[in-house]
Amino acid sequence: MSAGLNIAEPGAVVFDIAEANIRQLNATLQALTPTTNQTAWTVLNPAGEHAVAVGITAPVIVTIDGHVGYYCAGMNDGANITVTGNAGTGVAENMMSGSVHVLGDASQAAGATAHGGLLIIEGNASARCGISMKGIDIVVKGSVGHMSAFMAQSGNLVVLGDAGDALGDSLYEARLFVRGKVASLGADCEEKPMDAEDRAILANLLKRAGTDANVDSFKRYGSARTLYHFHVDNAGAY
Amino acid sequence: MNETAGPKIPQTLPRFSATFDPATVAEINRAAATGIYDIRGGGSKRKLPHFDDLLFLGASMSRYPLEGYRERCDTDVTLGTRFAKKPIHLKIPVTIAGMSFGSLSANAKEALGRGATAAGTSTTTGDGGMTPEERGHSQTLIYQYLPSRYGMNLTDLRKADAIEVVIGQGAKPGGGGMLLGQKISPRVAQMRNLPEGIDQRSACRHPDWTGPDDLEIKILELRELTNWEKPIYIKIGASRPYYDTALAIKAGADVVVLDGMQGGTAATQEVFIEHVGIPILSAIRPAVQALQDLGLHRKVQLIVSGGIRSGADVAKALALGADAVAIGTAALIALGDNSPDLEAEYQKLGTTAGAYDDWHEGRDPAGITTQDEKLAARLDPIKAGRRLANYLSVLTLEAQAIARACGKSHLHNLEPEDLVALTLEAAAMAQIPLAGTNWFPGKTTGF
Amino acid sequence: MCGIAGLFLKNRALEPELGALTATMLTVLTDRGPDSAGFAIYGHGMPDHRKFTLRAPANFDFGALAAKVDAVYRVHDDHAVFTFPAAREAQVRAVLATFPEIAIVAFGERMELYKGVGLPQDVANRFGLAKMSGSHAIGHTRMATESAVTTQGAHPFSTGPDQCLVHNGSLSNHNDVRRKLIRENISFETQNDTEVAAGYLSWKLRNGAKLNEALTSALDDLDGFYTFVVGTESGFGVLRDRVACKPAVMAETDDYVAFGSEYRALVNLPGISKARLFEPEPAKVYFWEHAA
Numbered sequence: 019m020s021a022g023l024n025i026a027e028p029g030a031v032v033f034d035i036a037e038a039n040i041r042q043l044n045a046t047l048q049a050l051t052p053t054t055n056q057t058a059w060t061v062l063n064p065a066g067e068h069a070v071a072v073g074i075t076a077p078v079i080v081t082i083d084g085h086v087g088y089y090c091a092g093m094n095d096g097a098n099i100t101v102t103g104n105a106g107t108g109v110a111e112n113m114m115s116g117s118v119h120v121l122g123d124a125s126q127a128a129g130a131t132a133h134g135g136l137l138i139i140e141g142n143a144s145a146r147c148g149i150s151m152k153g154i155d156i157v158v159k160g161s162v163g164h165m166s167a168f169m170a171q172s173g174n175l176v177v178l179g180d181a182g183d184a185l186g187d188s189l190y191e192a193r194l195f196v197r198g199k200v201a202s203l204g205a206d207c208e209e210k211p212m213d214a215e216d217r218a219i220l221a222n223l224l225k226r227a228g229t230d231a232n233v234d235s236f237k238r239y240g241s242a243r244t245l246y247h248f249h250v251d252n253a254g255a256y
Numbered sequence: 257m258n259e260t261a262g263p264k265i266p267q268t269l270p271r272f273s274a275t276f277d278p279a280t281v282a283e284i285n286r287a288a289a290t291g292i293y294d295i296r297g298g299g300s301k302r303k304l305p306h307f308d309d310l311l312f313l314g315a316s317m318s319r320y321p322l323e324g325y326r327e328r329c330d331t332d333v334t335l336g337t338r339f340a341k342k343p344i345h346l347k348i349p350v351t352i353a354g355m356s357f358g359s360l361s362a363n364a365k366e367a368l369g370r371g372a373t374a375a376g377t378s379t380t381t382g383d384g385g386m387t388p389e390e391r392g393h394s395q396t397l398i399y400q401y402l403p404s405r406y407g408m409n410l411t412d413l414r415k416a417d418a419i420e421v422v423i424g425q426g427a428k429p430g431g432g433g434m435l436l437g438q439k440i441s442p443r444v445a446q447m448r449n450l451p452e453g454i455d456q457r458s459a460c461r462h463p464d465w466t467g468p469d470d471l472e473i474k475i476l477e478l479r480e481l482t483n484w485e486k487p488i489y490i491k492i493g494a495s496r497p498y499y500d501t502a503l504a505i506k507a508g509a510d511v512v513v514l515d516g517m518q519g520g521t522a523a524t525q526e527v528f529i530e531h532v533g534i535p536i537l538s539a540i541r542p543a544v545q546a547l548q549d550l551g552l553h554r555k556v557q558l559i560v561s562g563g564i565r566s567g568a569d570v571a572k573a574l575a576l577g578a579d580a581v582a583i584g585t586a587a588l589i590a591l592g593d594n595s596p597d598l599e600a601e602y603q604k605l606g607t608t609a610g611a612y613d614d615w616h617e618g619r620d621p622a623g624i625t626t627q628d629e630k631l632a633a634r635l636d637p638i639k640a641g642r643r644l645a646n647y648l649s650v651l652t653l654e655a656q657a658i659a660r661a662c663g664k665s666h667l668h669n670l671e672p673e674d675l676v677a678l679t680l681e682a683a684a685m686a687q688i689p690l691a692g693t694n695w696f697p698g699k700t701t702g703f
Numbered sequence: 704m705c706g707i708a709g710l711f712l713k714n715r716a717l718e719p720e721l722g723a724l725t726a727t728m729l730t731v732l733t734d735r736g737p738d739s740a741g742f743a744i745y746g747h748g749m750p751d752h753r754k755f756t757l758r759a760p761a762n763f764d765f766g767a768l769a770a771k772v773d774a775v776y777r778v779h780d781d782h783a784v785f786t787f788p789a790a791r792e793a794q795v796r797a798v799l800a801t802f803p804e805i806a807i808v809a810f811g812e813r814m815e816l817y818k819g820v821g822l823p824q825d826v827a828n829r830f831g832l833a834k835m836s837g838s839h840a841i842g843h844t845r846m847a848t849e850s851a852v853t854t855q856g857a858h859p860f861s862t863g864p865d866q867c868l869v870h871n872g873s874l875s876n877h878n879d880v881r882r883k884l885i886r887e888n889i890s891f892e893t894q895n896d897t898e899v900a901a902g903y904l905s906w907k908l909r910n911g912a913k914l915n916e917a918l919t920s921a922l923d924d925l926d927g928f929y930t931f932v933v934g935t936e937s938g939f940g941v942l943r944d945r946v947a948c949k950p951a952v953m954a955e956t957d958d959y960v961a962f963g964s965e966y967r968a969l970v971n972l973p974g975i976s977k978a979r980l981f982e983p984e985p986a987k988v989y990f991w992e993h994a995a
Contacts, residue, residue: 040480041480041484044480048483065967065970066965066967066969067967068473068476068967069476069477069480072477072481073414073482075410084976085966085980087965087966087967088464088465088470088473088474088477089473089477092477093410093413093481095410095411104966104980106950107465107470107473108464108465108477111463112408112409112410114409114410122980123980123981123982125952125982126947126948126950127463130463130464131408131463131464133409133449144982145985146463146464149463149464150405150459150463152405152449163947163984164985171449171450172449188457190450190451191451245457246437246451247437247454247455248292248436248455249292466928466948466949467872467873467928467948468704468846468848469704469705469706469734469736469846469871469964470704470735470949472735473735496849499848499849503704503848506738506846
């Protein structure tokens with residue numbers, strides 16, 4: 019589903035962290051079942067707190083109005099979460115399914131080790147975006163920092179801006195699409211020609227992220243697969 | 257030399273170099289031929305200062321032993337009392353250390369679960385995630401949270417009884433996991449999200465935090481994910497045990513796990529195993545000192561591992577201040593690893609029973625450190641589970657016998673003053689006086 | 704491991720609030736630094752005068768000492784700020800040298816530096832940070848890694864006149880660097896890695912490098928993970944190592960530039976909701992300063 023802008027949806031349950039605390043917020047959201055009728059939530063005054071809206075398993079809509087600290091939406095499994103401000107380290111880390119939409123910037127390790135779902139970052143993500151990703155789709159409309167997609171195993175990373183040094187270092191089977199400049203490629207990461215499947219995947223992700231960027235303006239990067247078996251000739255890469 | 261008749265001239269005897277001994281010569285040969293380092297499983301094999309260098313002072317004129325039977329010596333331990341809503345209660349202070357499905361066969365993981373449950377203790381997942389077999393057969397299951405995050409998912413996290421954040425392990429402090437292509441079977445590949453048959457490369461640092469200040473925030477997240485119910489363990493390869501323990505505590509650990517260099521691994525570089533990390537004997541007292549300095553000894557529990565083999569080792573670790581121990585290599589041997597019954601097959605592999613350590617090759621005749629279906633089928637999880645339960649029972653009975661002889665009604669009442677040392681190294685490392693004296697290196701004044 | 708806070712005021716009207724704002728930031732950073740805390744604050748100096756911050760054992764008679772060196776003085780718990788004409792610096796140092804129990808924690812024209820063991824809020828209260836004013840301040844909350852929790856081990860460390868350093872991270876070659884610096888006549892009080900980084904910067908500056916040059920060469924000479932924040936007479940600087948694992952968040956408005964290890968530390972700053980938020984890039988020296 020495309021993640022739109024859902025600020026204070028009418029009928030949303032409002033939760034003010036200034037009045038309560040993170041423990042109560044998470045306990046409440048984690049207790050929601052898939053059949054809940056409290057499907058929309060607005061969280062006020064996150065004030066840079068950590069672990070906001072983690073581990074939700076119900077397909078509810080959560081809008082967090084402000085900036086969050088580390089691990090916002092960590093291990094999300096089905097919710098659709100929007101952060102109107104910036105996110106700290108590890109936003110949507112280990113997400114299993116669902117979506118996370120950051121309207122500002124994200125700090126390092128955005129989408130780290132995540133298995134599924136869609137992470138959209140309207141601004142920039144810093145270092146190690148998509149590190150160790152295991153199936154998540156990430157779309158960054160700004161730029162990503164160094165060591166992004168480090169050891170990325172599967173999933174797709176789409177960057178409309180630039181990528182920092184060592185993109186896709188020690189890459190496995192994740193697909194990387196970058197429209198802007200890549201400062202340098204990591205070990206075993208190479209540019210590949212975009213095939214029909216790549217184009218379809220990229221087009222779909224761009225659409226879901228709500229951008230009309232042109233598929234042809236991207237370059238596709240992937241694993242050269244020369245590090246898949248230990249070999250003496252590759253000793254320099256390790 | 258002239259071949260004339262006469263008495264034979266004496267020769268010097270062939271002499272091996274202690275530095276370039278046969279094993280070293282063979283290794284240099286192998287390195288020159290292949291251009292790649294030697295990889296093996298297991299822990300440090302060389303002789304190190306260890307529990308054998310400590311002895312207990314049994315009852316005598318001033319101390320009185322307990323009889324067996326109704327003069328009880330209890331063995332239970334509770335782990336995770338600091339912050340968790342649901343601490344873990346174990347019947348014995350011996351747990352099964354983290355070993356992955358992937359490095360071990362599914363049958364082996366099931367056997368470990370069966371044996372541990374029968375003995376009233378816990379098992380631990382490894383660098384690959386939680387299997388249904390292990391969760392099904394382990395009454396108490398600790399779920400490892402490693403740098404690779406292979407198989408990490410929310411559902412299994414919530415099914416665990418405790419979470420063990422792994423900083424490192426004794427065989428390779430600072431190193432990541434290693435699993436070679438021959439063991440990346442379809443099932444392992446699927447669990448770890450890797451292509452089948454490739455050599456797994458592993459991260460050595462966590463992807464989304466570095467340092468105890470940021471670990472503190474990660475632990476907060478793990479607690480929020482699991483409703484603050486589960487104890488959080490932090491596992492460290494023994495290196496700087498005083499600081500490591502203090503920082504683990506400051507980061508929010510409920511339990512600290514220290515693994516010495518004798519601790520085994522599924523596979524890593526031989527040089528890593530033998531030359532990085534310290535013996536467990538040298539790690540326990542500094543760790544206990546850190547706990548005591550922070551006023552948290554017995555409130556944050558300490559589990560130690562690396563070369564635990566007998567009830568004497570268990571008792572000594574507890575006497576030095578640990579709350580429990582973990583076994584890995586010993587548990588595998590109990591299941592049947594390196595059994596003399598398989599000698600012919602070990603010979604075919606170029607080794608012999610008791611020395612086999614090429615576990616990364618996945619050709620284990622015992623069916624334990626392999627993913628090959630035919631080999632793995634040789635291990636009957638029920639029989640092997642019973643063997644493990646037997647072994648755990650012996651460890652417990654031995655520790656109790658020693659503790660009773662020292663007048664203790666609970667294993668936890670063992671203390672450092674029950675011990676003496678045989679060597680200077682052990683005395684210095686454990687801060688235990690040499691037998692017959694009241695002195696150890698570093699101790700300057702009287703009693 | 705630790706927390707860092709920094710605040711550089713562009714708008715002079717905020718100067719009376721500098722101490723209170725800094726104190727709040729330090730309190731929020733307690734979780735990542737519960738052992739000890741410290742801060743350097745840059746208030747007014749007097750032309751041609753020197754300001755020394757001294758630390759002494761409890762109940763030390765600062766008044767008598769001040770009379771001895773003819774300095775104006777102000778006491779804050781176990782620290783005191785002495786102000787005296789610059790021409791007399793050598794004599795003052797000579798007298799202080801006869802008091803081995805006195806530590807000169809900081810020197811210069813404007814900088815005052817305070818640090819102590821305990822929770823950050825308690826440390827701030829002991830020294831009256833909330834009432835202090837100035838144009839810029841940097842502060843630090845400490846979680847000791849490989850050295851003891853002591854006052855001397857707390858940050859900031861003074862690196863030169865009106866200069867100091869705070870650090871979040873862990874150096875990995877500091878013992879060798881310390882040995883080299885000792886041979887260059889830099890002295891050390893602790894086993895702390897940050898003290899080595901401060902000594903390194905002092906040494907570079909003493910040899911004629913400008914601060915940004917010294918920080919740039921630190922990237923090659925100091926190994927490990929670090930976020931450094933350096934306070935100077937005119938402002939503050941930031942440097943992250945190339946790998947940049949330790950956090951750093953910055954906020955800029957028309958009124959100030961702020962630094963925090965976590966965004967959480969910045970939430971109480973005025974106008975934060977409209978601030979430009981950004982993270983310093985790795986291996987790049989940043990500087991904010993007032994024109995001379």
